[in-house]
Amino acid sequence: MSILDSKIPKGPLADKWTKHKNDINLVNPANKRNIDVIMVGTGLAGGSAAATLAELGYNVKTFCYQDSPRRAHSIAAQGGINAAKNYQGDGDSTYRLFYDTIKGGDYRSREANVYRLAEVSANIIDQCVAQGVPFAREYGGMLDNRSFGGVLVSRTFYAKGQTGQQLLLGAYAAMNRQINRGKITPYNRHEMLDLVIVDGKARGIIARDLVTGKIERHSAHAVVIASGGYGNVFFLSTNAMGSNVTASWKIHKRGAYFANPCYTQIHPTCIPVSGDHQSKLTLMSESLRNDGRIWVPKKKEDAEAIRNGKKKPTDLSAEERDYYLERRYPSFGNLVPRDVASRAAKERCDAGYGVNKTGEAVYLDFASAIERYGKEQAAIHGNHNPSDAEIKKLGTQVIESKYGNLFQMYEKIVDENPYETPMMIYPAVHYTMGGVWVDYNLQSTIPGCYVTGEANFSDHGANRLGASALMQGLADGYFVLPYTIGDYLSKDIKTGKISTETKEFDEAESRVRELLNKLVNNNGTHSVDYFHKKLGKIMWDKCGMARNAEDLKSAMSEIRALREEFWKDVKVPGGMDEMNSELEKATRVADFLELGELFAKDALHRNESCGGHFREEYQTEEGEALRDDENFMYVAAWEYTGDPGNEVLHKEELDYENIEVKSRSYK
Amino acid sequence: MKLTLKIWRQKNANTKGELKTYPIDGIEGDMSFLEMLDVLNEGLINKGEEPVVFDHDCREGICGSCSLQINGEPHGPDRLITTCQLHMRMFKDGDTIVIEPFRATAFPVIKDLVVDRSSFDRIQQAGGFISVNTSGNTIDANAIPVNKHDADESFNAATCIGCGACVAACKNASAMLFTSAKVSQFALLPQGKTEATERVLNMVAQMDKEGFGNCSNTGACEIECPKGISLENIARMNREYLGASIKG
Structure with missing residues (x-):
């Protein structure tokens, strides 16, 4: 076992990134033209990095298994993207976003990385708006925000329930601009099947053209893996059918350490499994917990009656319902972090209170929100004595405008109208916090092989907060990697083209x-x-x-x-x-x-x-x-030795110099 | 449910394809259409035959990978959904279902039900972007207020998933709805105005070059679009195009 060097710059937390950017080597524009970079994956992390590197002048080749970069699974992210803009004036700041993320991750992430993430977050929103990403706005023309689990401010920017789609199309558009200029060559319907290492450095990949089956060699001065997470190891997950660990695993087998593989996010609000034929699970965005209340019946007899179809959820009065998150966690209520909400749902279902045929579902109910919004809208329209029907109609309109596409998705899958009856939800595998170990520069333990986005292990510790994946993907791709990779490539200005006709x-x-x-x-x-x-x-x-x-x-x-x-x-x-x-x-x-x-x-x-x-x-x-904390406040980075059951453990100790480590409470 | 499937089988781009008949049993209403095809494929593999190849990925209606012309309609008989969101409860026991790839000159068949939609990528590459550097050195996101109605309309246009149903639905295989959605997204935002003239001219020129047909305003595209992209976008693009052509 060795102790890993995370290469965190010295100096005060808030100055580290600025100082590091000032200290690292740059590559002059004329030399960038002679340097090639391979990007595996074209989601938010890969697409944004490819566009930015090409814009800087590097020659970029992108690889994705989909038929177009625009289809990477970032597209399916629903709820939003966090940024410490404090547009709502509710006390948000870089420090608070940093603090929430460290606490949300249960004190298992690296302080310096998380602070940098929080620091660049605000700029992501500026960038995306300039690119024409149509975020939700208020009537005054300013950007709107909502709240996500595990925080006490509203810092999430969104585009209805399709935020990932809009951000990815922004990155894809930035890629298209560079493809048009000839600076990015896209290899779509291609899959990376191995990494090529020459003299200890990552110098290329072997890829398969998925249309012709041809095995191709591609060389570069650096290889970036941005191929997403490995949730599909569970077969059923919210990931796309093709989402896979292959690129990450291949580099792992060639020498990149794999960190914290067991840190998996089970998302609390997904549509429950309906049968053996099921091929994937569908997420219902966490944003729904802004307005939806989670409950199961208080009495087992009622749960049983519902399972047998003898009672309907709407038959139960408020007193007969157990809003268990509000009961157990009064200060965060329905907006506790995902891991906490998932376990609480499992606890209730295991205890016999589940509400669908299989006993593995709880309710997510919008009736209170519809009533609250309906009354508010009636008052805005000057109707101070609205009927129940009027309240319901107006309230439903508000919910529709906020979450319309999610409600439609639910109705198509389950064949029930969630405006009329509560949604049924259950936890499902969603995101993997673990991934390839990287240092502060996002470089793996193989020189010249970088890993960004969900594929790396870096910023979310043992649990990721909602709306932080999009933030990390774009932060890595637009604002971090383009600097840090330059430092490495500055030593390659005289290398010249890497030949693919070598024994490696x-x-x-x-x-x-x-x-x-x-x-x-x-x-x-x-x-x-x-x-x-x-x-x-x-x-x-x-x-x-x-x-x-x-x-x-x-x-x-x-x-x-x-x-x-x-x-x-x-x-x-x-x-x-x-x-x-x-x-x-x-x-x-x-x-x-x-x-x-x-x-x-x-x-x-x-x-x-x-x-x-x-x-x-x-x-x-x-x-x-x-x-x-005494024994496990470290990152577990595993070294492949030819047998996954006998890998060697390396530790990166986590030091908390700026945050007091406490037991995490949302009560 | 027992069904009869008639599925387009084609080995590759250079060979002729044909419809083949496959009986299938044990299909449940809660299965999605693609899960029904998974069942078929599992059976074919077990019998030692090659499974039917089709594009699919997210299986939640957002990536735009899945296509399929089902009984003559792109994404099948339901509305405002993609094939992966179509559920078998829309069919009944004994039905015959004809499954073909999307048909258009600009979407050549690669294998079975998989088509090449890279023409869509090339239309976007011709101008579907705002030429702003990604360095983050831009103005504050709230520096330019955007009228909520315009922002919402822009968003609605931007929800296009690029699946190609509009082309498959059109008797002329026109890509006007797709192209106009992207043109509209940017035309409606202050950030997109600077390059509006070149954008619409370049994207329309690329669309024509790819071999898509002309628009004759029948509106089939809007009906079949899984995301409900409005025909108003085509009208807006025509206005933009006319204005741009006059400006030159």
């Missing part, structure tokens, strides 16, 4: 060919999905919302056995020299089957509960997470 490229390509050959010629008996679903079940049952040592140990051996079975018995129809969606899935699931074991190992070694990682053995009498 030969070796990497043959490794990829061997893998693909093995898969298409395996002729087993079960489809890729068969194995993926089995893996997902092990992960959800034993590495999900509540974990314990015994389950984690058996998860490790079950995953190992499943991986062996996969390689013996997977069936991948079709060949490798054509479009082959099963082969794509197979390469991704093969990596999930390795990551899953490391995930369980990491969860097993962390003998404490923190944020999204909840170990049943470590909880307070009230069932809250119990940290062990």
Whole structure:
């Protein structure tokens, strides 16, 4: 085990980033033209970085498995993006955003990174507005804000329930401007299948053209991985079907340490599973908790009657309902952080109060909000004695304008009208705080290989606050990486073009060919999905919302056995020299089957509960997470040694110099 | 539910395709249309046949990957949704469902139900952006107030997911609704006005170059659009284009 150097600049917290930017080396514009950068992933982190690097003058190649950069899964982010603008004058500041993020992450993130994130957050909004991102506005023409979980201010900027879409289209537009100038070459429908290292530095990738099946070599002076999170290791998650860990896992196998894999965010408000055929889960934005109240029946008989269809939720009076978040956490109420809300829902359902057929759902109810807004609107329109019907109509209009697309999505999936009856929701895997370990410069343990956005582990500790993923993706891409990568590339101005005709490229390509050959010629008996679903079940049952040592140990051996079975018995129809969606899935699931074991190992070694990682053995009498700061206030960064079950642990100790470490309370 | 599927199978861009018939059983109303195809594919793989290839990713109606012409309609019989949000409760036991790729000269078939929509990317590359550097050295976000109505209209245009249903619905395979949505998003905002003239001219020129047809105002695109993008955008683009052409 070694101690990792996070390369945090010296000096006072608030000055670190400015000072660092002043200290690092720059590359002159003429030299930038001779330097190539590969960007894997074109979501918010990758798209924004690609655009900015190209604008600075580097030659950028982007890779995405989708048919267009615009379809990266950032597009599905709903609720909003945080920024310490304090437009509402409610006491927000850079420090407060920094503090909320550290506390929200349960004191398991790096102070210097989080402060930098908070510091650049305000600028992101300026940038996006200048790019034509149509954020929601008030009647006076100013930007509107709303509130998200775990904070006491309104600092979230939004575009209805499609904030991720609008921000991604902004980054995609910035990319298009550079594609038009010839500074970005997009390789869409391409998947990175290996990293090429020359003389200890990342110098290129092997990619597969997903249309023709051709294996391609691409060289560059630096490689950036911005390929998102690994929530699909659970099979069912809110991620896109194609979201995968492959790019991150390949660099891990080539030497990049993988940090805190067990930190997974289970999002409290998703549409519950309806049956075995389910292929993915749909999120209902956290923003709904601004106006929705979460409850289950107070009495078990009522819950049972609802499950049997003998009662409807609207039959229960306010006294017969248990608004359990408001009861347990009076100061944050329905807006507690995600990990807390998810566990509370699980606790109620496990205790027998669930409200759908499977007993795994709670209500998210908008009736009070509709009434409140309806009365307010009636008063604004001069109607001081409105009827119930008028109140409902006016209130419904307000809710529709705020969350219309989410309500429509819900209705299409569940076939119930959420304006009339409460939504049913249940927690689902959503985001992964863990990821490739990076230093302050976002560089992994492989020189020249950088990792940004959800793919890295950096800023959210053990739990991410709502509306902070978009903030981090864009902060990394627009404002952090373009500076820090320049410092590294400044040593490459005389290197010249990197050749792809070297033994390192030969070796990497043959490794990829061997893998693909093995898969298409395996002729087993079960489809890729068969194995993926089995893996997902092990992960959800034993590495999900509540974990314990015994389950984690058996998860490790079950995953190992499943991986062996996969390689013996997977069936991948079709060949490798054509479009082959099963082969794509197979390469991704093969990596999930390795990551899953490391995930369980990491969860097993962390003998404490923190944020999204909840170990049943470590909880307070009230069932809250119990940290062990003395023994576990570190980042666990794992080194691959040829076997995911036997990786070597390296620690980055976390020092809190500016924040007093306390037990996290939202009561 | 028992269904008969007639699905377009085509090995690659250079071979001829044909409709093939697949009976399927055990389909439930709560399944999405793509989950029904997952069931079909699982069965095909187990029988040693090649599964049907189709584009899909987010499965929540926002990425714009999924397409499919279902019984002659882009994204099928329901309104304001994409194929991945279409649920089997819209069909009944015994139905025959014809599933084809989106058809347009500018969307060539790659394999089975997958088409190449990169023409849309090239239209955007021709001018679908505001030429502002991404360095963050801009004015404060609230320095220019934007009328709420304009901001909302701009947002509505910007919700286009680029799926191509408008083209597939149009008898002329026109991309006017798609292109006009992007032109409108920027035309409605003060930040977009500076380059408005070049933008509309360049984007329309690229649209024509890609081989999309002309608009004859039948409005099928608006009806089939999963995001409800309004025909008003086409009118706005025509005004912008006329103005730009006069200015030269």
